[in-house]
Amino acid sequence: MSISRRRFTSLTAAAIAAMTFQSRAIQAAARETGLKDAFKDDFLIGTAINKWTLEREDSTQRDLIAREFNSITAENCMKWMEIHPEEDRWNWGPADQFVEFGTKHGMHIVGHTLVWHSQVPRTVFQDENGNPISKERLEARMQHHIATVVDRYRGKIAIWDVVNEAIEEDEKGWRQSPWFKILGPTFMERAFQLAHEADPKAHLIYNDYNEHNPGRRNFLVERIRDYKRRGIPIHGVGFQGHIGLDYPDLREYEDSIEAIAAEGLAVHVTELEVDVLPRPSSFTGAEISAVQQYADKLNPYVDGLPKEVEQEQIDRYKRFFELLLKHREKIQRVTFWGMHDGESWKNNFPVRGRTNYPLLFDRKLNKKPVYHAVAGLGRT
Numbered sequence: 001m002s003i004s005r006r007r008f009t010s011l012t013a014a015a016i017a018a019m020t021f022q023s024r025a026i027q028a029a030a031r032e033t034g035l036k037d038a039f040k041d042d043f044l045i046g047t048a049i050n051k052w053t054l055e056r057e058d059s060t061q062r063d064l065i066a067r068e069f070n071s072i073t074a075e076n077c078m079k080w081m082e083i084h085p086e087e088d089r090w091n092w093g094p095a096d097q098f099v100e101f102g103t104k105h106g107m108h109i110v111g112h113t114l115v116w117h118s119q120v121p122r123t124v125f126q127d128e129n130g131n132p133i134s135k136e137r138l139e140a141r142m143q144h145h146i147a148t149v150v151d152r153y154r155g156k157i158a159i160w161d162v163v164n165e166a167i168e169e170d171e172k173g174w175r176q177s178p179w180f181k182i183l184g185p186t187f188m189e190r191a192f193q194l195a196h197e198a199d200p201k202a203h204l205i206y207n208d209y210n211e212h213n214p215g216r217r218n219f220l221v222e223r224i225r226d227y228k229r230r231g232i233p234i235h236g237v238g239f240q241g242h243i244g245l246d247y248p249d250l251r252e253y254e255d256s257i258e259a260i261a262a263e264g265l266a267v268h269v270t271e272l273e274v275d276v277l278p279r280p281s282s283f284t285g286a287e288i289s290a291v292q293q294y295a296d297k298l299n300p301y302v303d304g305l306p307k308e309v310e311q312e313q314i315d316r317y318k319r320f321f322e323l324l325l326k327h328r329e330k331i332q333r334v335t336f337w338g339m340h341d342g343e344s345w346k347n348n349f350p351v352r353g354r355t356n357y358p359l360l361f362d363r364k365l366n367k368k369p370v371y372h373a374v375a376g377l378g379r380t
């Protein structure tokens with residue numbers, strides 16, 4: 001074989017090798033991309049993380065979270081009950097681990113939640129004798145809690161759920177929580193002012209469920225207009241997104257997205273999942289105290305989800321994401337409330353001990369068909 005032919009052959013082989021390497025690199029990059037990349041031009045994609053995911057030695061789920069998401073929310077470890085269980089006792093470990101994980105991976109970290117009627121020690125609202133605490137002392141306690149927590153993570157937590165679930169549905173106004181009963185309606189604006197004082201750069205949101213409800217939406221819009229008139233710092237609203245196959249009406253959901261955006265606030269979908277199990281009575285929502293009685297008929301898919309129900313869920317997720325993409329300029333973030341079906345709170349709410357399939361990954365951390373259906377929308 002002539003020299004030139006040998007040279008041509010070796011060049012061709014090198015070129016083929018280079019192209020093979022490049023295609024493998026591209027394939028590897030494609031394999032390493034996740035939901036965050038599918039929606040990188042639309043909104044942040046997040047997941048709630050529980051303390052066990054952060055503590056366990058096996059890093060498989062943490063590695064998957066780092067690949068798939070660019071935002072994380074503390075499912076429980078930053079709630080008052082968990083992080084500040086007694087007046088002079090703090091439990092920083094899990095929260096520090098959560099923030100370290102998010103910082104390490106350059107994620108948008110969400111602090112959940114500063115002021116809520118649930119998962120807060122009853123003693124917060126009592127004096128030493130167990131009697132209701134005075135307005136002045138409760139405000140001082142709220143100030144101390146918010147300032148201490150927000151200051152610790154200043155510059156690391158980008159978004160705070162400042163107040164969670166303070167408004168009732170159907171024009172009923174304020175939830176009659178101990179915060180409201182002792183401090184009056186100004187507790188919410190005071191919480192936002194305190195969070196802003198502690199970290200002026202943090203994005204501060206109000207978070208609630210059934211945010212499609214017109215009564216809740218209208219009452220919240222009135223508060224937002226009042227806060228903006230008086231310079232109370234509020235930057236966004238969290239739509240929890242605990243939805244089912246047949247609720248809520250997405251037209252009402254869209255009305256709420258448009259109403260909040262019209263006030264100049266960012267919309268966040270903060271706790272998304274699609275529940276596939278039968279609903280006890282006409283229950284919809286996330287009031288954590290509203291646990292219902294177990295019955296086998298409410299837990300029909302113990303041995304697996306039937307294909308027709310799986311398809312219903314795929315269709316529901318697609319319609320929901322099509323709505324979010326239609327309003328992508330209004331929506332800053334979409335966070336799933338958990339990564340895989342096995343860790344979802346919906347296995348135990350509103351009925352304990354059920355087998356639910358509400359998220360995009362299965363109990364073995366595999367992508368479900370619904371993952372691909374949702375991810376495929378992001379690349380359009």
Ligand code: G3I
Nearest residue numbers: 075076079112118119164209240271286287288337344345
């Ligand atoms: O960590 C303890 C564990 O040590 C103990 O053995 C166990 C015994 O019951 O309890 C564990 O704490 C539980 C915690 O989840 C962690 O699993 C609490 O009892 C339980 O009440 C708590 O439930 C959380 C619920 O909020 C109430 O805080 C769910 O995981 C969480 O998904 C859910 O999330 C809320 C959002 O924060 C606000 N929006 C509604 C949403 C659903 O309720």
